[in-house]
Amino acid sequence: MTHRPKLVLVGNGMAGMRTIEELLKIAPDLYDITVFGAEPYGNYNRIMLSPVLAGEKTLEDIFINDDAWYAARGITLHKGKQVTKIDRVRRRVEAADGTSAEYDRLILATGSNPFIIPVPGHDKPGVVGFRDIADVQRMLDAARQFSKAVVIGGGLLGLEAANGLMKQGMDVTVVHLLDQLMERQLDRVAAGLLQRSLSERGLQFKMPAQTSEIVGDEHVTGVRFADGSELETDLVVMAVGIRPNIALALAAGLYCERGIVVDDTLLTYDPRIYAVGECAQHRGALYGLVAPLFEQAKVCANHLARYGIARYQGSVTSTKLKVTGIDLFSAGNFNGGEGAEEMVFQDAARGIYRKLVLKDDRIDGAVMYGDTLDGPWYFQLMRDKTNITDIRENLLFGQAHIGDTGHGDEETRIANLPDDAEICGCNGVCKGEIVKAITTKKLFTLEEVRLHTKASSSCGSCTGLVENILAITVGGDYSTAPSRKPLCGCTEATHDEVRAAIVGQKLKTMPAVFRALNWNNDTGCPTCRPALNYYLLCAWPGEYEDDKQSRFINERAHGNIQKDGTYSVVPRIWGGVTNPAELRAIAEVAEKYQVPTVKFTGGQRLDLLGVTKEDLPAMWGDLAAAGFVSGHAYGKALRTVKTCVGSEWCRFGTQDSTGLGIKLERLTWGSWMPHKFKFGVSGCPRNCAESNVKDVGVVCVDSGYELHIGGNGGTKVRATDFLCKVATEDEVLEYSAAFIQLYREQAHYLERTAPWVERVGVSYVKRCIVEDAAQRAALYERFKYSQTFAQIDPWKQRAEGIDAEEFEPLLEVQA
Amino acid sequence: MSWVEIGSLDDIPHLGARVVRTPQGDIAVFRTLDDQVFALRDACPHKGGPLSQGIVHDHRVTCPLHNWKIELASGEAVAPDEGCAGRYPVRVENGRVSLNLVPEAADA
Ligand code: SRM
Numbered sequence: 001m002t003h004r005p006k007l008v009l010v011g012n013g014m015a016g017m018r019t020i021e022e023l024l025k026i027a028p029d030l031y032d033i034t035v036f037g038a039e040p041y042g043n044y045n046r047i048m049l050s051p052v053l054a055g056e057k058t059l060e061d062i063f064i065n066d067d068a069w070y071a072a073r074g075i076t077l078h079k080g081k082q083v084t085k086i087d088r089v090r091r092r093v094e095a096a097d098g099t100s101a102e103y104d105r106l107i108l109a110t111g112s113n114p115f116i117i118p119v120p121g122h123d124k125p126g127v128v129g130f131r132d133i134a135d136v137q138r139m140l141d142a143a144r145q146f147s148k149a150v151v152i153g154g155g156l157l158g159l160e161a162a163n164g165l166m167k168q169g170m171d172v173t174v175v176h177l178l179d180q181l182m183e184r185q186l187d188r189v190a191a192g193l194l195q196r197s198l199s200e201r202g203l204q205f206k207m208p209a210q211t212s213e214i215v216g217d218e219h220v221t222g223v224r225f226a227d228g229s230e231l232e233t234d235l236v237v238m239a240v241g242i243r244p245n246i247a248l249a250l251a252a253g254l255y256c257e258r259g260i261v262v263d264d265t266l267l268t269y270d271p272r273i274y275a276v277g278e279c280a281q282h283r284g285a286l287y288g289l290v291a292p293l294f295e296q297a298k299v300c301a302n303h304l305a306r307y308g309i310a311r312y313q314g315s316v317t318s319t320k321l322k323v324t325g326i327d328l329f330s331a332g333n334f335n336g337g338e339g340a341e342e343m344v345f346q347d348a349a350r351g352i353y354r355k356l357v358l359k360d361d362r363i364d365g366a367v368m369y370g371d372t373l374d375g376p377w378y379f380q381l382m383r384d385k386t387n388i389t390d391i392r393e394n395l396l397f398g399q400a401h402i403g404d405t406g407h408g409d410e411e412t413r414i415a416n417l418p419d420d421a422e423i424c425g426c427n428g429v430c431k432g433e434i435v436k437a438i439t440t441k442k443l444f445t446l447e448e449v450r451l452h453t454k455a456s457s458s459c460g461s462c463t464g465l466v467e468n469i470l471a472i473t474v475g476g477d478y479s480t481a482p483s484r485k486p487l488c489g490c491t492e493a494t495h496d497e498v499r500a501a502i503v504g505q506k507l508k509t510m511p512a513v514f515r516a517l518n519w520n521n522d523t524g525c526p527t528c529r530p531a532l533n534y535y536l537l538c539a540w541p542g543e544y545e546d547d548k549q550s551r552f553i554n555e556r557a558h559g560n561i562q563k564d565g566t567y568s569v570v571p572r573i574w575g576g577v578t579n580p581a582e583l584r585a586i587a588e589v590a591e592k593y594q595v596p597t598v599k600f601t602g603g604q605r606l607d608l609l610g611v612t613k614e615d616l617p618a619m620w621g622d623l624a625a626a627g628f629v630s631g632h633a634y635g636k637a638l639r640t641v642k643t644c645v646g647s648e649w650c651r652f653g654t655q656d657s658t659g660l661g662i663k664l665e666r667l668t669w670g671s672w673m674p675h676k677f678k679f680g681v682s683g684c685p686r687n688c689a690e691s692n693v694k695d696v697g698v699v700c701v702d703s704g705y706e707l708h709i710g711g712n713g714g715t716k717v718r719a720t721d722f723l724c725k726v727a728t729e730d731e732v733l734e735y736s737a738a739f740i741q742l743y744r745e746q747a748h749y750l751e752r753t754a755p756w757v758e759r760v761g762v763s764y765v766k767r768c769i770v771e772d773a774a775q776r777a778a779l780y781e782r783f784k785y786s787q788t789f790a791q792i793d794p795w796k797q798r799a800e801g802i803d804a805e806e807f808e809p810l811l812e813v814q815a
Numbered sequence: 816m817s818w819v820e821i822g823s824l825d826d827i828p829h830l831g832a833r834v835v836r837t838p839q840g841d842i843a844v845f846r847t848l849d850d851q852v853f854a855l856r857d858a859c860p861h862k863g864g865p866l867s868q869g870i871v872h873d874h875r876v877t878c879p880l881h882n883w884k885i886e887l888a889s890g891e892a893v894a895p896d897e898g899c900a901g902r903y904p905v906r907v908e909n910g911r912v913s914l915n916l917v918p919e920a921a922d923a
Pocket residue numbers: 459560561562568570599600601602603604605607633639640642676678693694711712713714715716752
């Protein structure tokens with residue numbers, strides 16, 4: 001690899017190095033990389049300077065990559081060298097000390113400078129900004145020698161500086177131009193609450209106040225204000241704002257406005273030069289938080305790696321204040337205004353305040369003080385532009401109040417949990433292990449935590465907890481969930497975009513999808529292949545040929561793989577009703593194949609566990625001969641229809657729930673879905689079939705049938721939403737099948753109906769299924785059409801020899 | 816020598832695997848999209864999951880039990896996971912696949 005193109009990065013900070021790391025992940029050997037950094041060390045986590053100042057973290061804790069890291073990746077690091085010149089014609093950068101480097105591609109990530117108000121005396125010793133390690137060291141030195149400090153600026157940074165200095169034992173006054181703290185993030189009420197609790201902790205405030213001069217001879221001794229008053233002090237921290245550091249770019253003749261202007265690929269007006277981070281201006285916006293900068297880094301790396309498919313489309317941001325013990329969250333437009341409505345909740349006694357700003361039935365902004373656990377949830381709803389009409393009533397009270405009885409309580413306790421508290425029940429991972437991995441391995445994202453600790457990598461129910469731990473441990477607003485989620489690492493396209501392209505561009509094979517949507521490899525991965533296989537199958541029933549190598553093993557082998565590599569066999573028992581002949585047949589099969597365990601499942605049928613793979617086809621053949629078909633207990637497919645005895649026997653039964661369940665199962669079995677799907681049919685509202693936690697629950701009543709949707713009894717319990725009431729069994733069949741087809745056509749792969757219904761809203765489902773008779777009929781027709789290809793028993797086919805090689809060893813070598 | 820002819824290349828599906836039973840345990844024989852063939856002990860270094868049952872992508876297989884990713888060429892788990900499934904030499908001649916039942920030395 002002698003002629004690798006040269007990539008130079010100017011600015012060894014959070015955005016620049018993130019870009020390099022993203023690039024190394026996808027194209028590790030493409031460039032010969034040189035990095036210039038004005039600061040004399042490898043890169044570090046700048047946002048953690050606040051906890052370092054407060055004495056809650058040490059400098060070692062916050063370093064991200066040391067010299068050895070750069071060396072191991074063949075990256076030349078010029079630390080402590082400030083680039084002073086870019087020669088765009090010769091494609092060369094030069095540092096103050098004469099060190100130079102040539103480039104084929106250049107990234108500018110020079111960040112910002114703290115804005116220092118140019119009042120007389122602003123350059124005296126004892127006046128500092130709050131931006132880098134040197135600033136923090138100066139403040140810590142001052143705290144050792146002196147007792148009084150003034151922080152100018154009552155914004156996020158100023159308050160974190162003030163809190164830190166106070167923790168270091170100084171007597172601190174915050175000076176702010178306005179009469180309200182953090183006016184860019186908080187409304188008046190929240191700002192008042194914040195100021196009150198900071199005062200209680202010992203901070204003093206002077207506001208509104210305009211600084212007119214820094215006084216002192218050799219060293220700062222005080223601050224004078226426009227009204228003539230004066231404050232004595234030994235240290236002045238200026239935290240009034242930042243200015244993008246664009247001097248170098250301007251001198252090189254690059255087009256800049258407030259920042260270096262970049263397009264959606266992070267390219268500047270010079271096609272060889274990219275800019276990322278706080279110095280870049282995208283669609284008129286500048287960003288000063290890491291989450292958007294990390295999104296930029298990912299897109300920039302994608303282009304540097306020559307995939308050329310990612311687009312940065314701007315970010316919606318949220319903020320939190322990193323003062324231990326103070327919970328504050330702010331996002332979007334929190335001040336209302338034209339066309340906006342406000343919802344406010346206040347509990348003065350507990351110091352809790354919460355305001356949501358709504359516009360067009362969507363969350364437009366949020367401010368929370370005191371209890372911010374629901375912040376990320378509101379933020380998600382806001383970024384997804386979810387219509388909140390259906391949950392409006394309880395929206396203000398938080399996620400725990402909208403049918404989710406999942407892990408709400410645990411979240412409240414998360415920060416106080418002991419290190420040995422188990423977070424991930426599936427993989428036995430404790431809080432301490434997660435925290436340790438985050439700090440020692442410098443992890444930033446949920447994905448990284450999953451990889452390194454396995455927490456949240458199985459059933460996913462602890463994802464919220466892990467995200468919380470991540471936020472608490474790394475601080476700030478790490479982008480735990482990017483606003484636009486690509487289907488997987490092979491593509492930039494989202495699930496919805498992929499589904500739309502398959503239908504819109506008539507893509508009918510997996511390679512066609514790979515090509516049309518710029519997959520970055522030609523074999524996909526275990527995340528996208530099963531999803532694409534399903535999407536294609538759903539879009540082109542009868543045409544698309546199932547790709548079994550893209551099925552998870554359970555679906556490929558038509559049985560559930562067990563921990564010892566054997567399989568389980570669950571024959572379909574229609575509606576949970578059986579008879580002596582069927583039971584006898586199952587008993588004989590169990591004996592013939594020496595099945596170690598026979599168990600009733602939670603879905604009203606029998607599970608034969610511990611069957612070797614080679615025995616499966618013969619056993620299925622025997623079951624088929626006795627009239628059984630596959631129960632699809634292994635599939636993202638129709639699973640069970642749970643019924644109760646109903647009017648046939650029960651003294652309360654209003655309708656024939658058992659018979660209706662059997663009809664539903666006969667109609668829908670064999671159907672492949674985004675995830676598994678279960679019905680419940682209860683004969684009366686006593687609900688013995690647990691219809692209220694099923695994907696579709698039918699509750700028989702005297703006058704007909706209530707249809708309920710989107711329930712889940714699994715990892716995260718969710719009760720169903722009421723869809724509508726119908727009068728006849730035929731209608732139950734039609735509405736249910738139409739609902740299934742809507743879910744099949746629109747949900748994301750591995751999204752069950754419960755989260756899907758929450759994402760699109762019950763009203764949407766009602767509009768499609770209940771209010772629009774034509775759409776309902778069309779959905780029903782499409783469902784029945786696809787069933788003509790799906791209702792072929794996979795077990796019988798395999799007993800007859802299809803895919804025989806799947807079940808046989810290639811060869812048995814004798815000893 | 817312990818080379819055994821195990822079958823033809825087309826007996827193994829693209830992006831799939833077949834199992835060879837041996838007295839020392841199962842060996843998984845994989846075929847990639849570009850028709851390369853690899854053989855590993857059919858036991859994941861994590862908890863012994865049958866790698867032959869996983870999804871093959873690029874030159875890797877993802878274990879069906881807990882999604883560890885294993886490099887087919889080396890048998891090594893992809894970082895940050897650590898561990899190695901033993902490798903066996905394989906060769907393809909005129910469309911016939913042969914397997915050597917003596918595992919390769921761990922660090923070869
Ligand atoms: C066999 C059975 C347990 C039993 O012995 O009763 C079972 C066994 C498994 N369940 Fe279940 N579930 C069984 C009823 C249930 C029920 C109860 C029900 O259906 O009424 C639930 C809660 C209801 C629901 O789905 O909302 C249930 C919620 C889950 C979940 C959580 C799903 C969720 O959306 O939160 C998983 C994990 C998943 O699917 O990702 C799961 C996954 C599994 C897997 C497939 C785990 C795995 O990946 O290997 C287990 C396979 C064992 C096997 O090889 O057979 N199982 N599982 C039940 C089979 C029912 C059947 O006849 O098909």
